[in-house]
Amino acid sequence: MLQQPTNRLVWDLDWNLLKTFMVVVEERSITRAADRLGLKQPSVSNALRRLEDRVGRKLIERGPTHFQVSGAGTLLYEECVEIFGTIARIPTLVRDVTEEIAGKVTIAVASHVVSPVFDEVLAEFHQAHPRSTFTISVSTSVEVAKKVREKHASFGLCLVGREDPKLDYKVIYREFFGFFCGPRHRLFGRRNLGLSDLRGETSVSFQTDHPSDALRTVALLRARAQLDENVVGISSSLEEVRRMIVAGLGIGPLPLHVARRDVADGLLWRLPPYKDAPPVDIYLVSNRQTPLNRAETEFLRLLNARIDGTPFSSRVYSE
Missing domain, CATH: 1.10.10.10 (Winged helix-like DNA-binding domain superfamily/Winged helix DNA-binding domain)
Structure with missing residues (x-):
């Protein structure tokens, strides 16, 4: 032919x-x-x-x-x-052509995205442009990037295992992961534990907890602790991983700043290592080829400006 x-x-x-x-x-x-x-x-x-x-x-x-x-x-x-x-x-682009900034902002996020920077921009944008609406979907980090690449989301917030050359990436914040157990676990309430005390314990985790994926630093720490290789529970959702830890299915990783309140409430107990917790960067992912409406354009501009205007040290959440 x-x-x-x-x-x-x-x-x-x-x-x-x-x-x-x-x-x-x-x-x-x-x-x-x-x-x-x-x-x-x-x-x-x-x-x-x-x-x-x-x-x-x-x-x-x-x-x-x-x-x-x-x-x-x-x-x-x-x-x-x-x-x-x-x-x-x-x-959507045609419908949103008005003098006032109005339109739908579609955001894809990974389940454990907890960021004051993002929350502040969300609140300020809503106050300034109340006629704009939001759709926020929760997916795995891989799915978030896929939605942004295929133009089904205005932008995404997620972990990044491998960068896609068609997308733009900017670190919005850095979090640190620690191991935790629930009240039913035999190690709950015990102090001064060492990494060796975790050897052979059952565990739960995220789908991306793998040496070749976004949570590779957590996977490497799991190997160092010599946890049981058979992970008894896996989820892409932070809420479900937390549920399994609290229910006593096993030890599991959570971002330290996200788990802080549950620790204070007696629902979770921090386990070693107490120092040198593995860092994980959360990225703002966008697609320069996506045609954005006025609301999307303004929200993304404000978010980028807030990230650039906030020192990185203030965007590192260790506890």
Whole structure:
């Protein structure tokens, strides 16, 4: 098949073909894609064939027992996600054109993001622009970055295991993790413990607690403490990790500044190490390719200004 001239492809391409292709890749099945789109299977197959003819490349290799997206198909899918992320925002951008700053700010955050800097900007922005609205979703850090990359969120606050070159990153604060246990645990209330006292204990943790992921410093500390290798409970939510620790399922890591109140209330007990707790940076993640409405633009400007104007030492939460 011959490649189409670029300018002709842009003007002749049926954008519905891209939508159909994107759904086929996500469903990994012509049949399931047809059900999702409310179309008949031959229509989806024909759309895929027409798109492959237009771009001059085989996009999907499929047969009775296999389904494989080609290299060209993978690249096209990634572009489709960005295209439809932009298109989905058009009604919001148009609706929010008013003299007063108003609009919807969509924020994706990891579950243990607790930051006075962010909270202060949120409060001040609402007072200045009360007609603006917020949607704040809680996800894993990987999902937060994915939402920002695909333009489903104005920006994100999360841990970062590996930076995406298409996104911008800025450290909003640094927190430190410690090990804790609940009232039912045999170590609760015991003082002057050493790391060796944790050897062989059962534990709970976060999904990102892995040497190759965002909480690698915590994973390395777990290895040093020689906790039982079988983690009895895992969650992406800080609230659920905390619940499992309090319930006595095992020792677990939590940010020191987040756990402070529970320690004071007798729900959690701090365990070693008491010094040199592992640091973890929380990032503001944004996508310069995302078209922002006026509310999103102003909120992000204020948040960046507050981060830049606050000394880093004041954004380090050790306790």
